[in-house]
Amino acid sequence: MHTSRVVAIAAVVVMVPSVLPADTFRCGSKLVTQDSPLSEIMAKCGAPSHKEVSEVQPTARTVNGTVQRLPTIRMEVWTYNRGSNSLGMKVTVVDGKVTKIESAE
Numbered sequence: 366m367h368t369s370r371v372v373a374i375a376a377v378v379v380m381v382p383s384v385l386p387a388d389t390f391r392c393g394s395k396l397v398t399q400d401s402p403l404s405e406i407m408a409k410c411g412a413p414s415h416k417e418v419s420e421v422q423p424t425a426r427t428v429n430g431t432v433q434r435l436p437t438i439r440m441e442v443w444t445y446n447r448g449s450n451s452l453g454m455k456v457t458v459v460d461g462k463v464t465k466i467e468s469a470e
Contacts, residue, residue: 388466390454392445399466403458406443413443413456444469 388399392410401409423435441458453469 390445390447390466392447397466399463401463403461403463406456406463410445414446414453415444417442417444 390397392406395409397406397409418439418441420437421440422437424432425435427433438460443456443458445454445456447453455465455467455469456463457465457467
């Protein structure tokens with residue numbers, strides 16, 4: 366009975382580091398977070414397997430109800446294919462800053 370308990374605890378300890386928040390992912394043994402600069406992501410993970418780039422011009426409604434165009438922003442979605450044993454990851458970049466990291470399902 367004691368041996369099975371040790372094995373169960375060891376299994377949980379091994380699994381816990383792989384459970385990361387959605388705004389964090391691993392590139393091999395290296396950890397990448399939403400706060401990581403793009404240069405660090407590229408150094409740790411390499412180039413994404415797919416990159417979508419678009420320019421978006423957001424709008425905002427003013428106090429008197431008119432619509433005002435805001436400055437154009439550059440939006441990129443980097444997709445990392447991490448192999449058949451892991452979910453892919455999408456990194457959303459707005460004007461050169463990581464704004465979201467999520468699973469690519």
